[in-house]
Amino acid sequence: MTLPLNFAPLALLLAACVAPAPEPLPDPMPPITACGAGELQGLIGRNAAVLQTMRFAGPLRVIRPGMAVTMDYSPDRLNIEVDAREIITSVSCG
Numbered sequence: 784m785t786l787p788l789n790f791a792p793l794a795l796l797l798a799a800c801v802a803p804a805p806e807p808l809p810d811p812m813p814p815i816t817a818c819g820a821g822e823l824q825g826l827i828g829r830n831a832a833v834l835q836t837m838r839f840a841g842p843l844r845v846i847r848p849g850m851a852v853t854m855d856y857s858p859d860r861l862n863i864e865v866d867a868r869e870i871i872t873s874v875s876c877g
Contacts, residue, residue: 818876
């Protein structure tokens with residue numbers, strides 16, 4: 784089907800208004816396999832003192848309340864969050 788000549792500019796104008804497909808949003812939770820956090824989920828709820836008896840193959844960051852941490856993302860770094868009572872609350876990569 785061809786459009787009459789007077790509708791051609793309108794068709795071009797409408798075509799220009801079509802928005803491109805949005806980029807997918809990044810996953811807010813990094814995968815827990817890159818640093819081995821998946822195998823360590825059993826630490827959640829335990830006292831942080833248990834970490835002193837363990838050896839870790841890669842970089843480790845123990846994050847305590849009020850502690851300043853960098854926002855850089857390192858998929859092979861293990862992050863262990865501890866609450867004020869020294870209880871492990873989260874184990875993740877990043």
